[in-house]
């Protein structure tokens with residue numbers, strides 16, 4: 001839940017918790033990745049075997065790592081709304097690694113942050 005903070009000027013500011021901020025970042029990265037996947041879908045004739053440079057969805061504000069997934073691999077991750085594709089080792093304490101490969105890992109988000117996704 002948001003933290004209500006009374007500030008000196010008299011109005012109340014809503015400060016997202018760390019988990020919410022992280023989940024928001026993940027949602028933003030995910031939206032960007034979906035655009036990458038969608039754009040390639042219409043412009044490339046060989047979408048099944050070529051990998052796409054996607055943004056690591058670990059949700060850390062200062063992580064700008066890219067991971068390489070094929071469109072099919074990314075769509076497999078997206079089958080579950082709680083699943084994210086990240087650079088291996090980037091999982092947070094509230095994320096469970098469900099699968100790990102050379103190029104990327106799949107984590108399942110648990111706990112408070114999940115409600116912000118979607």
Ligand SMILES: [Zn+2]
Pocket residue numbers: 056057058059060063064065086087090
């Ligand atoms: Zn990352």
